[in-house]
Amino acid sequence: MHNLVELQEKFEAYFSKRHFPGDPATLYDPAQYFLGIGGKRVRPVMCLMGNELFDEIHPDAFPLATAIELFHNFTLIHDDIMDKAPLRRGMPTVHEKYGEPTALLGGDVMLVTAYEYINRIDTRFLRQVLRLFSTTAKEVCEGQQLDMDFEKAPSVTLDEYIHMIGLKTSVLLAASLRMGAILGGAGEANQRLLYDFGKALGLAFQIQDDYLDAFGDPEKFGKQVGGDIMANKKTFLLIHALETADARQRAEIERLLATDGPGKVESMLALFRACGVDAWARSLKAKYVDEAAGQLERIAVTAHRKKPLADLMEYLVRRER
Amino acid sequence: MHNLVELQEKFEAYFSKRHFPGDPATLYDPAQYFLGIGGKRVRPVMCLMGNELFDEIHPDAFPLATAIELFHNFTLIHDDIMDKAPLRRGMPTVHEKYGEPTALLGGDVMLVTAYEYINRIDTRFLRQVLRLFSTTAKEVCEGQQLDMDFEKAPSVTLDEYIHMIGLKTSVLLAASLRMGAILGGAGEANQRLLYDFGKALGLAFQIQDDYLDAFGDPEKFGKQVGGDIMANKKTFLLIHALETADARQRAEIERLLATDGPGKVESMLALFRACGVDAWARSLKAKYVDEAAGQLERIAVTAHRKKPLADLMEYLVRRER
Numbered sequence: 216m217h218n219l220v221e222l223q224e225k226f227e228a229y230f231s232k233r234h235f236p237g238d239p240a241t242l243y244d245p246a247q248y249f250l251g252i253g254g255k256r257v258r259p260v261m262c263l264m265g266n267e268l269f270d271e272i273h274p275d276a277f278p279l280a281t282a283i284e285l286f287h288n289f290t291l292i293h294d295d296i297m298d299k300a301p302l303r304r305g306m307p308t309v310h311e312k313y314g315e316p317t318a319l320l321g322g323d324v325m326l327v328t329a330y331e332y333i334n335r336i337d338t339r340f341l342r343q344v345l346r347l348f349s350t351t352a353k354e355v356c357e358g359q360q361l362d363m364d365f366e367k368a369p370s371v372t373l374d375e376y377i378h379m380i381g382l383k384t385s386v387l388l389a390a391s392l393r394m395g396a397i398l399g400g401a402g403e404a405n406q407r408l409l410y411d412f413g414k415a416l417g418l419a420f421q422i423q424d425d426y427l428d429a430f431g432d433p434e435k436f437g438k439q440v441g442g443d444i445m446a447n448k449k450t451f452l453l454i455h456a457l458e459t460a461d462a463r464q465r466a467e468i469e470r471l472l473a474t475d476g477p478g479k480v481e482s483m484l485a486l487f488r489a490c491g492v493d494a495w496a497r498s499l500k501a502k503y504v505d506e507a508a509g510q511l512e513r514i515a516v517t518a519h520r521k522k523p524l525a526d527l528m529e530y531l532v533r534r535e536r
Numbered sequence: 537m538h539n540l541v542e543l544q545e546k547f548e549a550y551f552s553k554r555h556f557p558g559d560p561a562t563l564y565d566p567a568q569y570f571l572g573i574g575g576k577r578v579r580p581v582m583c584l585m586g587n588e589l590f591d592e593i594h595p596d597a598f599p600l601a602t603a604i605e606l607f608h609n610f611t612l613i614h615d616d617i618m619d620k621a622p623l624r625r626g627m628p629t630v631h632e633k634y635g636e637p638t639a640l641l642g643g644d645v646m647l648v649t650a651y652e653y654i655n656r657i658d659t660r661f662l663r664q665v666l667r668l669f670s671t672t673a674k675e676v677c678e679g680q681q682l683d684m685d686f687e688k689a690p691s692v693t694l695d696e697y698i699h700m701i702g703l704k705t706s707v708l709l710a711a712s713l714r715m716g717a718i719l720g721g722a723g724e725a726n727q728r729l730l731y732d733f734g735k736a737l738g739l740a741f742q743i744q745d746d747y748l749d750a751f752g753d754p755e756k757f758g759k760q761v762g763g764d765i766m767a768n769k770k771t772f773l774l775i776h777a778l779e780t781a782d783a784r785q786r787a788e789i790e791r792l793l794a795t796d797g798p799g800k801v802e803s804m805l806a807l808f809r810a811c812g813v814d815a816w817a818r819s820l821k822a823k824y825v826d827e828a829a830g831q832l833e834r835i836a837v838t839a840h841r842k843k844p845l846a847d848l849m850e851y852l853v854r855r856e857r
Contacts, residue, residue, distance in 0.1 A: 239682055353648050
């Protein structure tokens with residue numbers, strides 16, 4: 216059994232190489248550049264953990280985890296184009312550095328390369344993994360489309376938002392665990408419990424993300440607090456504030472959304488607090504953490520095998536940055 | 537055995553349905569819209585022909601042909617974004633009608649859906665088809681990148697251009713035939729001959745395309761002759777003209793490339809003729825047609841089975857529109 220850090224290191228050792236041909240460099244260097252920006256590699260590590268929950272790590276789990284990480288990076292490259300984001304982890308995005316056409320095409324070849332890695336796994340698992348991988352890929356695209364639709368929508372309900380986040384974020388975490396479990400020989404019931412664990416964990420993770428962006432300790436958060444508020448992003452917090460505000464508070468929120476000036480973040484945070492959004496977000500997160508813990512509990516393997524996943528959950532939802 | 541028109545009809549009967557979920561319609565309706573714009577369905581028909589060359593049509597050839605057509609449409613949607621093309625077959629392109637983000641994402645889900653269709657074929661063929669499909673997909677992306685690179689390059693040699701067109705156009709025709717042949721149980725040697733037939737045919741096809749755009753009969757061509765010249769596209773014709781022109785002709789070509797006025801097409805065509813480009817293009821096309829015919833000849837099946845492919849070749853390279 217390996218813990219989070221050990222699995223991150225194992226994966227990085229496998230992953231940190233060039234994944235593309237040399238030629239044409241105008242296409243493949245930009246794709247490789249983006250992989251070098253780094254990241255916590257949470258999804259591939261979850262694939263390895265899902266695998267090791269049931270057995271020794273299967274050698275095919277590494278190409279599979281690589282496919283998952285490449286897929287995730289493909290979505291980031293294309294999302295950055297759609298969001299016109301200039302930076303990712305403090306580095307220029309692909310379209311910013313190499314132009315939109317190359318970023319578009321670089322994302323495309325990254326997705327195809329992900330499928331090439333899937334094709335390396337044992338024939339026994341190939342069809343099942345391929346099916347889950349493609350289903351998940353479509354769902355992530357659906358989530359991104361809904362996210363864009365919501366930006367333009369006059370109002371979004373909490374249920375709609377949870378549905379969107381589930382697609383955009385959670386299903387890939389869930390599927391990463393489950394694909395690893397398939398290679399570990401897990402039965403259908405255990406696979407499902409693990410998938411549901413991942414989905415609940417993903418929602419808790421996103422609530423934590425939204426929460427930290429507003430209420431995080433600036434000392435620990437590492438980036439400017441209030442970025443979502445400045446960008447008028449529809450987050451868990453804003454949606455709940457709009458749902459619970461009285462007429463006067465709602466009018467004040469709407470007024471702040473229409474402004475850009477100094478004090479916007481402080482005023483919005485004060486309104487969030489007045490609407491009880493901070494306590495509500497903590498309890499909603501706790502609800503999903505409990506749900507995730509319940510699913511993990513029910514998986515039919517000995518308790519000590521579950522420790523890395525329990526630790527991962529702690530890491531993802533207790534983090535302060 | 538079925539001829540071109542019969543296979544087009546068979547494929548269309550299988551293909552003309554919705555290939556995507558209903559929800560979110562904001563994502564999937566644009567993708568489905570693009571499929572409805574139509575096309576000659578040359579690649580899926582080639583898959584069916586490659587299959588029937590060796591055996592009765594395998595039922596899996598239809599999902600495979602569908603995957604190929606979806607892949608082709610994915611490339612068109614993304615190419616249209618990169619080229620900022622407003623129209624495709626006289627209809628608004630996806631990004632023009634629904635915006636760039638949706639076109640980008642709609643292309644992405646179309647590629648994933650193509651892989652879903654691949655996953656429907658018999659396990660015996662799955663890995664081999666998947667490998668060829670992904671290799672080809674990357675090559676097509678490479679071709680598109682080179683095409684964009686060439687637009688900015690001061691000069692492009694004929695060999696470089698043929699390499700680019702081979703990737704951008706020919707490998708998908710070749711792979712369509714070969715994937716069909718795999719399902720037909722063809723041996724390695726026959727698969728290779730068929731692939732090489734497709735590659736040569738693709739080059740002849742592209743030369744014919746470039747030729748018609750310049751020298752086609754406006755009555756038969758269906759669209760305005762000289763579009764490539766107006767757009768300063770580096771075609772087989774322009775590249776050869778620049779390679780064979782004397783100093784005075786070359787200066788005149790460069791001058792015309794820098795202008796946009798009336799008479800540009802006529803003047804360039806006169807220069808092309810003076811450089812012997814029209815006769816050269818016909819003979820280059822004939823060279824590739826002969827090469828294709830030679831590969832087809834060498835495939836170890838009875839001659840009458842090859843008739844649909846020979847007819848297809850005639851259709852693609854003798855067409856006047």
